[in-house]
Amino acid sequence: MNLIIIGPPGSGKGTQGKLIAERYRIPQISTGDILREAVRNGSALGVKAKASMIRGELVPDEVVVGIIEDRLTQRDCGKGFLLDGFPRTVAQADALESMLGKRGMVIDHVINIEIEVEELIGRLRGRRTCRRCGAMYHFTFNPPKKEGICDQCGGSLYQRDDDKEETIRSRLRVYARQTGPVIQYYASEGLVRSINGFGCIDDIFHRIVEVIENGEAYAKRGSY
Numbered sequence: 001m002n003l004i005i006i007g008p009p010g011s012g013k014g015t016q017g018k019l020i021a022e023r024y025r026i027p028q029i030s031t032g033d034i035l036r037e038a039v040r041n042g043s044a045l046g047v048k049a050k051a052s053m054i055r056g057e058l059v060p061d062e063v064v065v066g067i068i069e070d071r072l073t074q075r076d077c078g079k080g081f082l083l084d085g086f087p088r089t090v091a092q093a094d095a096l097e098s099m100l101g102k103r104g105m106v107i108d109h110v111i112n113i114e115i116e117v118e119e120l121i122g123r124l125r126g127r128r129t130c131r132r133c134g135a136m137y138h139f140t141f142n143p144p145k146k147e148g149i150c151d152q153c154g155g156s157l158y159q160r161d162d163d164k165e166e167t168i169r170s171r172l173r174v175y176a177r178q179t180g181p182v183i184q185y186y187a188s189e190g191l192v193r194s195i196n197g198f199g200c201i202d203d204i205f206h207r208i209v210e211v212i213e214n215g216e217a218y219a220k221r222g223s224y
Helices: 013-024 031-041 044-054 061-072 090-102 117-125 165-187 201-214
Strands: 002-006 028-030 081-084 109-114 127-130 136-138 192-196
Touching: 002 013, 002 165, 013 028, 013 081, 013 109, 013 201, 028 031, 028 061, 031 044, 031 061, 044 061, 061 090, 090 165, 109 165, 109 201, 117 127, 117 165, 165 192, 192 201
Parallel strands: 002 081, 002 109, 028 081, 109 192
Antiparallel strands: 127 136
């Protein structure tokens, strides 16, 4: 089973991706993670990626696609995979379809987690990070035992710049601009399964499992 998971910042996409990977025993392939691994390993593609990252530029599509292709040939992808953070553009989606086609493979479902903008802002705005160890907290969902103090190391908690409302709204605009065409790309192939991202982690995961395990019956219902 080959899956893609898509969702805006604060949607819980990463958490849901881990749960999906654990349930179906497939690797969760995060673009950021494999780029960093390629750089650490010093592979030819990793060297090219590092050069772009040092210059503060986006890693070129051909490099990202090459690294993804290398990753998909590894043994643990034999029973399927979950792509998280890829494809980000229609060009990348085309490249993915081409590389999978060469292997007689297809994408089975594109899980699209949807959530209202104001809900996302509320989630992200409430996050706090430990300056010392990097542990994450949330005023509502995961508050520290002592206000402003990390439970793990006693460090002070602060609000990251990218968790401030103005920055969040900017990130969401960029997400919509970049990802909208990708969602339409897969929607035209009947692969998008839109999930209501409001609620607790278990409820959202249950909706995703229903989509995956009941396939077309749920796909026809649209967002749920």
